[in-house]
Amino acid sequence: MNFYVATLFPEQVTSYLNTSITGRAIAKGAISLECIQMRDYAPNTYGRVDDTIYGGGTGMMIRCEPVYGAYEKACELAGEKPYTVYMSPKGSVFDEKKAHELASHKNLLIICGHYEGIDARVTDMVCDEEISIGDYVLTGGETAAIVVLDAVARLVPGVLPNEEAYTSESHTGNLLEAPQYTMPAEWNGVTVPEILRNGNDALIGEYNRAAALCDTLKRRPDLFDKEVVSEEDWEKMLAFEKGL
Template identity: 40%
Template sequence: MMKIDILSLFPEMFEGVLNVSILGKAAEKGAVSYAVTNFRDFTTNKHNKVDDYPFGGGAGMVLMPQPLFDAVDALRAGEYSKPRIILTSPQGKPFKQQDAEMLSKEDKLIFICGHYEGFDERIPEHLVTDEYSIGDFVMTGGELAAMAMIDSIVRLLPGVLGNDTSAVTDSFSDGLLEHPHYTRPADFRGMKVPDILLSGNHERIAEWRWKESLRRTFERRPDLLEGRDLAVQEKKWLTQFRKETEKKPE
């Protein structure tokens, strides 16, 4: 079972998220357990503060190291192995599917959710093992970022998804965006499902999905194709896509 500890000043934000849908079912199945701790409980100053003014002046308040170091020490007490300690931060490296896959193999994760202007630098430098960002934007706190990462990690745990192949075919799992999906009815208001998907020819369907996955990536996230080791067939399709783009009227 994976153990996920979350350090937050607003533990109540996680109550609904961790108890419903896939995350809740994962806990019910025994694949994961969650614990959310308010790290304000570990402050030692008489005013119960976790933040202070930055040395050298400047706007905003900075989270002090003491409460978080002590909180992590308490969570690691009695542990033989060191857990991954994840800091949510706009300065972290972009969180990708490959990171979710890597972290899903860990036994224990500790997420630190920040607030205010930022962290005392000794926290990311000496306490955490991984610093991640979920995008080039700033939020009021790290809770929502932690929720997003936890969701992407937990769904990869064995037995969590009803169909274990779902995680394998997700967007980004093989470096490409996922192919289009269709369901019944086959004809809805004149909008028809591609004939190939109704053919029953699984080999041709697999090839169509591969091609459309590549097409969608080419059209929406061409950056994902940079540095990709393209198969011969993928190179042919990309040449086709580029020609089709050139022919489109502006």
Template identity: 45%
Template structure:
């Protein structure tokens, strides 16, 4: 995979892209990460990339020309059109399922905004996706692009070493992840559940699924509304409700 990030502040990505999993992913050849300062593409003699909005209003807007030209510079001749992703608080909420979808692409381009917003022609004629981390506004799109890059790259084959490393992550199955424990079995009187040290893998798998369901019911019941529940899961949820009402 190739990921290009268009930003006015490429230095912000130095530490993030050169440490931990992202560093290892690049070293293994799983991904190529690049930052592009789209100010360098400005045709303005002062390298301006923003201007006042037509019709008046507060703040400045990023102009179309530098961003269109920067995107064209990183697109390779003959390639299928990459996913061009605008960091935007009006965009679709970024989720684990969206990260999984994007991880199947060959080329992603993230556009990091700044100032008051974008010339609408960038949104209308250039980008394929608009994504947001949540219902709040950041000073720029850089932090969001870092988060999304990390979430996508860790899903690429062999990046985490084992496929199972992310298959049970919260949200990957539609449920929150089950509780996990490590040595010692007894730490200050706090004991690991017996089932996990039983060696009975079928019981362990069943316990983990039940715990995932219970944790989701407790913390994110909204996720269960869009899940197609089995009869067994429905029975378990009825039991959870009964315990809650006791």
């Protein structure tokens, strides 16, 4: 999958995504990342990309030309119109379902705003959708783009070691992942539950479902309400809570 990012601050994006798991995925060609500097498409020789806002208001706004120029460059590099997203606090809020949808595209362009944002004429013209990473305002779209690209990249085949790494996580279904533990079996007087150490996959599966149901009910009752919970589940949850 090919990622394109239209930005005024490419180093913010590359410094994160060229590191660790996403960095290794780029190095081995499972994904590609091309940052397009919008300043290269400024409508003047001195690289100025912003201007004052019609109708008043404080701050500056990114003009249409640099965004459209970067969009055309992404189309040229991709050999088609990439699926195009504008990171915006006004967009629909990003979640795992949206990450799966975006991961189905071969080419994805993410446009990052800055300052007071981008002239709406160009985002309306080129974007397939606007995505927010939450109900708060960032100084720029780069950190939001990194969040989206990281969540999408890990769903692309070849980025994680195997598919199970992303099909049994929190938010892949309605439930959060059950608490997990690693070595040593006892640490600071706290012991890893016996059942997780006995190697019986069927019992471990039952235990983890009960643990996940209890955890989700406590932390995210909104998600728990979406899960179909059987009589047997409730019994196992009660047993889990009693430490049986």
